[in-house]
Every structure is written in structure tokens, then in C-alpha cells.
Amino acid sequence: MAFEYEDIRKSQEIFACLLENHELSEDESADLFDAYTTSEAVQSLTKSQGDALDADIEQYGDTIYLIPREDNSFLGYSKAQLKRELCRSDATDRDYYLSQFAILTLLTMFYDGQGVTAHTRDFIRAGELQNTISERLKEGVERYDEERQEESGIAFTNIAEAYEKLKSDERGSRARTTKEGFLYYILKFLERQGLIEYIEQDDMIKTTKKMDHFMDWNLLNKNNYQRVLAVFNELDDPQSYKTKKTTREKNK
Structure with a gap:
């Protein structure tokens, strides 16, 4: 298929903007946004450039995003790189x-996967997030034996052991060896990615439009997220656990 020079040029401008900012909004780049959304040729050319760099280009509402595919360490993060960003040096x-x-706990506190939009809360407190992490790990270890942990895809025992090695500091220490510091650096990382707004003086976490778009249009459609959501909902609902436990015992 032959493309017009102007279409090729416009797609390059769009892709350059996406490489620089990882997103392109109608408000800030109306001309480029219009070219992408109204021209099949421009859209196809832009997406092909994303394919070449192992990334997807998707429009969610009034914003176009450049989304690195899994294991794309050029535009995204490898596991080793992410570990360095989120965890202590050793x-x-x-x-x-x-x-x-x-991070999954934070997501499931904000998004329940129901309705037109899955966003169910305007904000959460960092202290509430920390308490929820502790409670869910405790419940997970108590309720899920090794076999069920493997089935759920969440190694509660191993994760809980790592969490318990972190100290507690009511003064809000930012040392990565404390629970408070561990959580602080995760929140700051998510903020740098444009996914949350962390208002430290109010101990408040809010999601951004970018995060809402990803959850409503992308992540909530993934089977893995739905599986995790089901596990967390069970941990938060003692009656659900009792019912499932009784059913499993009857089936033995």
C-alpha cells in the first residue's frame, strides 16, 4: 500500500511526540490528535512504528498512549530495572x-472492575493502604495453603516474610528498610509515571486520568487482574471464604 508523503510525515510527528511524552492529548496537540483519529493511513503508519519498537499505540478517550509491551526494557522496565526503582539495593x-x-493492593482499592467506569474512590490514605497490605497478607497466609497460593498466583507466605522483615516507624521514615519508606518509594515511582498524585502533607493518594484510562480500557480486561481481584475480594469478605471452604470440604 502506497502512502502519501504528508501522511508519513504526520505519523512521524505523532510518534516523536509519543516517544518524548508517552502520550498525546487532544487538549495539548489538537492537530496531531485529529490527524491520528481521522486518517486511517496516519494511524496505520503510527502503529507500525510502535510495532517496530515492540510497543502498542492506543487511543483511550481524548488521549493517545505509547504502551511498551511486556519485557520491553527499551521503552519500559525490565524486572531488574524495576526492582532497583522500587526496592532497596540488596x-x-x-x-x-x-x-x-x-501496587495490586492499591489498584484494587481504587478499582473494582464493575460498571461503566471501575473507579470507585476519589482518594485513599497512605496509612490505609499500608494497613490493607498488612491485613491481606495476614489473611492470605492464614487462609491459603501452598496449593491454593499456587493456584491463585500469589505467594502470600513468601511475600509476607519479606514484609515482616521491614521495620515499622510511626515517624514516617523514608528508609527503604521500613514499611513506611518501602511504600513511600513505590508511591513516588507511580507518581513519576503519571499514574497517581501523592499529596504527602495530607497522606493522600489520588489516581490520574492516565491511570483511570489504563484501568477502564486496558487492565480491567485482563484475566490476571480479574483473578487477583477475586482473591482480594475473598480476603476482604470472611463469609465468602467460609462458603468456599465448606464447598471444597464437601467435594473431597
Whole structure:
């Protein structure tokens, strides 16, 4: 298929903007946004450039995003890079999985996967997030044996051990060896990615439009997130656990 020079040029401008900012909004770049959304040729050319760099280009509402695919360490983060960002210098895999558990906990507190928009809360407190992480790990270890942990995809025992090694500091220490510091650096990382707003003086966490778009249009459609959400809902609902436990015992 032959493309017009103007379409090629416009797609390059769009992709350059996406490379620089990872997003392109209608408010800030109306001309480029209009070119992408109204021209099939421009959209196809732009997406092909994303493919070349192992990334997807998706429009969610009034914003176009450049989304690195899994294991794309050029535009995104490898596991090792993410571990360095989120954990202390001598972190183990358990520490890394604890950081992922903390992020999943935050997501499930804001988004329940129901309705037109899954966003259910305007904000949460960092202290509430820390307490929820502790409670869910405790419940997970008590309720899930090794076999069920493997089935759920969440190694509660290993993650809880990593969490318990962190000290507690009511003064709000930012040392990565404390629970408060561990959580602080995760929140600051998410803020740098434009996914949350962390208002430290109010101990308040808010999601951004970018995060809402990703959750409503992308992540909530993933089977893995739905599986985690189901596990967390069970941990938060004692009656659900009792019912499932009784059912499993009857089936033995």
C-alpha cells in the first residue's frame, strides 16, 4: 500500500511526540490528535512504528498512549530495572514481589472492575493502604495453603516474610528498610509515571486520568487482574471464604 508523503510525515510527528511524552492529548496537540483519529493511513503508519519498537499505540478517550509491551526494557522496565526503582539495593525476588503486591493492593482499592467506569474512590490514605497490605497478607497466609497460593498466583507466605522483615516507624521514615519508606518509594515511582498524585502533607493518594484510562480500557480486561481481584475480594469478605471452604470440604 502506497502512502502519501504528508501522511508519513504526520505519523512521524505523532510518534516523536509519543516517544518524548508517552502520550498525546487532544487538549495539548489538537492537530496531531485529529490527524491520528481521522486518517486511517496516519494511524496505520503510527502503529507500525510502535510495532517496530515492540510497543502498542492506543487511543483511550481524548488521549493517545505509547504502551511498551511486556519485557520491553527499551521503552519500559525490565524486572531488574524495576526492582532497583522500587526496592532497596540488596533486594531479593521476594522484595520485588512484595512491591508488586503493594501496587495490586492499591489498584484494587481504587478499582473494582464493575460498571461503566471501575473507579470507585476519589482518594485513599497512605496509612490505609499500608494497613490493607498488612491485613491481606495476614489473611492470605492464614487462609491459603501452598496449593491454593499456587493456584491463585500469589505467594502470600513468601511475600509476607519479606514484609515482616521491614521495620515499622510511626515517624514516617523514608528508609527503604521500613514499611513506611518501602511504600513511600513505590508511591513516588507511580507518581513519576503519571499514574497517581501523592499529596504527602495530607497522606493522600489520588489516581490520574492516565491511570483511570489504563484501568477502564486496558487492565480491567485482563484475566490476571480479574483473578487477583477475586482473591482480594475473598480476603476482604470472611463469609465468602467460609462458603468456599465448606464447598471444597464437601467435594473431597
